Each structure stands twice: as structure tokens, then as C-alpha cells.
Amino acid sequence: MEESRIALPIGVTLDRFIKNNQEQFQFSTGELSQLLRDIALASKVVNREVSKAGLIDIMGSMGSQNMAGDQQQKLDVLANIRFTRALTKGGEACALISEESETYVDLNNDGKYVIAIDPLDGSSNIDVNVSIGTIFSIYRRKSPAGQPIQSFDILQKGAAQVAAGYILYGSSTMLVYTTGHGVNGFTYEPSLGEYFLSHPNMTIPANGTIYSVNEGLTNSFSEGVNKYIYYCKDKKYTARYIGSLVADFHRNMLKGGIYLYPATSKDKNGKLRLMYECNALAFIAEQAGGKASDGKGRIMDVSPLDLHQRSPLFIGSVQMVEQAELLIQS
Ligand code: AHM
Numbered sequence: 519m520e521e522s523r524i525a526l527p528i529g530v531t532l533d534r535f536i537k538n539n540q541e542q543f544q545f546s547t548g549e550l551s552q553l554l555r556d557i558a559l560a561s562k563v564v565n566r567e568v569s570k571a572g573l574i575d576i577m578g579s580m581g582s583q584n585m586a587g588d589q590q591q592k593l594d595v596l597a598n599i600r601f602t603r604a605l606t607k608g609g610e611a612c613a614l615i616s617e618e619s620e621t622y623v624d625l626n627n628d629g630k631y632v633i634a635i636d637p638l639d640g641s642s643n644i645d646v647n648v649s650i651g652t653i654f655s656i657y658r659r660k661s662p663a664g665q666p667i668q669s670f671d672i673l674q675k676g677a678a679q680v681a682a683g684y685i686l687y688g689s690s691t692m693l694v695y696t697t698g699h700g701v702n703g704f705t706y707e708p709s710l711g712e713y714f715l716s717h718p719n720m721t722i723p724a725n726g727t728i729y730s731v732n733e734g735l736t737n738s739f740s741e742g743v744n745k746y747i748y749y750c751k752d753k754k755y756t757a758r759y760i761g762s763l764v765a766d767f768h769r770n771m772l773k774g775g776i777y778l779y780p781a782t783s784k785d786k787n788g789k790l791r792l793m794y795e796c797n798a799l800a801f802i803a804e805q806a807g808g809k810a811s812d813g814k815g816r817i818m819d820v821s822p823l824d825l826h827q828r829s830p831l832f833i834g835s836v837q838m839v840e841q842a843e844l845l846i847q848s
């Protein structure tokens with residue numbers, strides 16, 4: 519019988535890609551490369567658990583809440599453990615902050631890097647078999663060594679990120695990351711246990727026709743935000759909203775679009791976290807030629823004051839984000 523699938527040529531693995539591009543890093547000692555490899559390894563373990571979620575008893579709520587008051591899912595907790603362990607072993611990081619942990623996790627005091635992570639984003643979608651993701655940011659600490667100082671080493675602006683990325687556990691699993699030299703995407707081949715370069719030099723179309731927002735909240739958005747939503751409807755744009763930021767962002771990055779989670783009358787700073795969600799995706803968006811704003815200005819220029827600070831987010835195709843800013847500020 520004739521083989522109906524087209525075999526792709528053996529591609530570049532993530533490991534080889536990281537190694538080949540190591541000299542692009544500002545401080546190319548190999549430690550940042552190792553951190554990226556550790557994150558990739560942990561994501562393979564999480565991927566295995568996510569893909570078995572219907573079969574083994576890891577779906578559903580832990581019955582506990584994280585510090586932001588959200589219900590923790592078992593998989594949230596597991597993913598947090600997997601990434602924390604993977605990043606502890608190598609000694610490259612001095613601190614880890616996570617959406618699932620109240621305070622920072624003290625790692626190796628000689629480590630040069632600080633990691634911010636949302637181990638499992640879109641967690642309300644776990645039980646219903648919808649795409650979820652992991653989001654991470656890597657910063658270089660400012661103090662030379664010793665116990666990291668939260669206000670100095672950890673609470674850095676997004677503009678200080680040295681790397682950022684996400685893993686999308688979807689119809690296939692993808693890892694997308696940047697170190698400030700463009701954005702590259704890798705698809706996981708489960709039978710080989712490897713990520714392969716599948717989306718080199720990713721760019722976001724400058725304009726698009728998709729808008730992604732929780733429209734059920736329009737009554738609590740500002741007039742300016744609603745003006746932009748009416749603008750999208752007038753233009754007959756397509757509404758697409760999964761409720762998993764990574765999945766919504768990834769689709770819009772490939773096809774052109776905008777994702778918005780504005781402030782609401784209840785949540786004055788919106789829902790998303792600056793350090794775990796907004797900054798990482800903002801870095802990727804900008805590196806792909808897109809834009810990320812909090813409605814007033816560039817997300818990556820915001821000075822964080824708190825580990826779990828929230829921020830409104832408008833992100834995606836540059837022309838769409840600029841149009842949204844224009845109407846919000848009018
Ligand atoms: P989480 O980190 O607790 O999963 O929350 C973040 C998620 C995003 O992935 C998603 O875009 C948003 O919350 C959906 O929120 P809502 O249900 O209010 O539309």
C-alpha cells in the first residue's frame with residue numbers, strides 16, 4: 519500500500535538549535551542554554567501527564583486555592599513541581615517565581631538567572647480536553663551573588679528579559695522561544711522524544727482579522743475598549759476565544775489577530791499576571807514584529823512592584839494593537 523503521509527526530512531532538534539545559536543547570547547557561557555534545555559525536558563514530562571489526563575486520576579481540583587484565589591488543579595500543581603525540580607538541579611538559577619507559589623523559591627545563590635513561570639496556563643480547560651500551555655521568562659540577576667534581592671534581582675521590567683517562551687499542549691505540542699534574536703518554534707515528536715524546528719523565524723502578520731476577547735465581560739469594560747470591540751464587529755472580523763492565553767496568542771501569531779484582556783469594573787488591572795504571562799508573550803510578540811500594550815503603553819516598560827501584579831493586555835498584530843490603543847485612549 520502506498521504511504522499516504524509525506525515524510526518530513528530529519529530536521530534540526532531543539533538541542534542542536536540551542537547549541538548552534540549559543541554565541542548569539544550576550545553572556546555565552548552555556549548556562550542560559552542549559553536552562554532552556556531544562557525547561558524543554560520538564561515540558562516533555564508535563565506533556566506526558568497532560569496527554570494522560572483523562573486516563574489517570576490527575577484531572578480536577580485539588581480543593582485548594584493558589585495565592586491569587588484561583589482553584590488549583592492537580593495538573594497545575596504537578597506542572598509546578600516538574601518545572602521547579604528541573605530548574606533546581608542545574609544550579610544556573612538563583613530564584614524561581616511561579617504563578618502557583620506565593621513567594622519566590624530560593625535556588626542556588628550563585629546562580630545568575632531568575633525564572634518566572636506560569637507552569638500550566640488556561641487551567642480551567644484541563645478537564646475539558648482543550649489546549650493549555652506553559653509560559654516562561656528568564657532574567658539575568660543584577661547582584662553578583664548571594665541571596666537574590668526581590669526588588670532588585672527579581673522584579674525587573676519585561677525589557678530586561680534575556681529569553682522567553684511558551685509551550686502549547688495542543689493538537690501537537692510546540693515550544694516557541696526567543697532570546698532576542700527572532701522567534702523560533704519547535705514541534706514535539708513524541709515517538710522520538712525530541713522537539714524539531716518546525717517554524718523558523720516566526721513573524722506576526724502586521725494586520726489581521728481575528729479578535730480574541732471574553733465578550734461576556736463587555737458590560738464591565740471601559741467605553742474605549744468597547745469602542746474597539748464595536749470597531750472589530752464593524753469590520754466583520756472573526757471572533758476566536760479559547761480561554762487559554764497561549765493557544766489564543768499562538769493562533770493569532772500565525773494568522774494575524776489581537777488578543778485582549780482589558781481591565782474590568784471588578785478587576786481594575788485585568789486578570790493576567792505581568793510577570794508570568796504578559797511580559798513573556800510581549801517579548802515574543804515584539805521579536806516576531808508584533809506589539810504588546812497595557813492600553814497605555816509598552817507592557818515591557820512597566821516596572822513591577824509585586825510578584826503577582828496583574829495587567830491589562832492587548833497583544834498581537836501591530837496595526838490592530840495600535841488601533842485598539844487609539845480607541846481606548848480617545
Ligand atoms: P490561569 O493562569 O489561571 O489559567 O488564567 C489565565 C487564563 C488565560 O489563559 C485566559 O486567556 C484567561 O485566563 C481566560 O480568562 P476568562 O475565563 O476570564 O476569559
Ligand code: MG
Nearest residue numbers: 636639640795
Ligand atoms: Mg496563567
